[in-house]
Amino acid sequence: MLTQPDSTGAVSLEELAKAWVKEKYNKPGAVFLHAIHRLDKPVSGLLLFARTSKALERLNESVRSQSIKRVYRAEVEGHLSGSGKLEHYLIHGDHEAIICDKNSKEAKFARLFYQVTQKLVHSTVVEIELETGRYHQIRAQFAAIGHPIKGDRRYGSKSGDGSAIELACVRLSFEHPVVGSFQDFRL
Numbered sequence: 001m002l003t004q005p006d007s008t009g010a011v012s013l014e015e016l017a018k019a020w021v022k023e024k025y026n027k028p029g030a031v032f033l034h035a036i037h038r039l040d041k042p043v044s045g046l047l048l049f050a051r052t053s054k055a056l057e058r059l060n061e062s063v064r065s066q067s068i069k070r071v072y073r074a075e076v077e078g079h080l081s082g083s084g085k086l087e088h089y090l091i092h093g094d095h096e097a098i099i100c101d102k103n104s105k106e107a108k109f110a111r112l113f114y115q116v117t118q119k120l121v122h123s124t125v126v127e128i129e130l131e132t133g134r135y136h137q138i139r140a141q142f143a144a145i146g147h148p149i150k151g152d153r154r155y156g157s158k159s160g161d162g163s164a165i166e167l168a169c170v171r172l173s174f175e176h177p178v179v180g181s182f183q184d185f186r187l
Contacts, residue, residue: 003038003047017049036063037070037133042152042162045072045169046185050177058177063133069173072128072138073117075166076147077157080124083115086141090134096154097136099144110134112141123150127170138167 002012050056118125143155151160
């Protein structure tokens with residue numbers, strides 16, 4: 001499902017969440033709700049929305065200062081061992097991220113850390129912590145090292161049809177933007 005509305009007219013999670021907030025809190029008129037981060041359509045998992053402009057401002061600052069912890073789980077093709085760090089430069093292409101040289105125009109640095117949690121017959125399950133949050137970062141970086149995410153045909157997977165891939169945001173941890181309490185959500 002789309003995180004936010006786009007030109008296709010397909011229903012988005014943001015639209016559904018706004019309808020829920022409107023009904024739950026009996027809100028007249030338009031509902032303010034804004035995604036703090038997005039998930040690619042074939043990705044599943046936790047999303048964070050701000051319900052006020054003040055919360056949005058504070059949560060966006062938390063994103064910039066990298067104080068929101070996002071952990072993903074992916075099943076990648078082939079076998080990896082232990083843990084590692086992936087560092088690349090990416091360009092936001094036409095519906096894909098492209099690995100490039102650091103001196104390329106519009107290149108942005110991307111870093112993530114991964115830990116193997118399970119080895120399967122033809123694949124590996126990894127837990128991923130993003131340091132940066134670039135467009136299609138996880139998908140492009142694992143494909144670049146020869147381990148595309150299972151089902152991710154766009155980035156070279158040999159399995160699935162691309163409508164859903166084995167990647168999910170499984171943990172979000174952050175300080176609540178209004179009351180200041182620590183929030184930790186897990187799937």
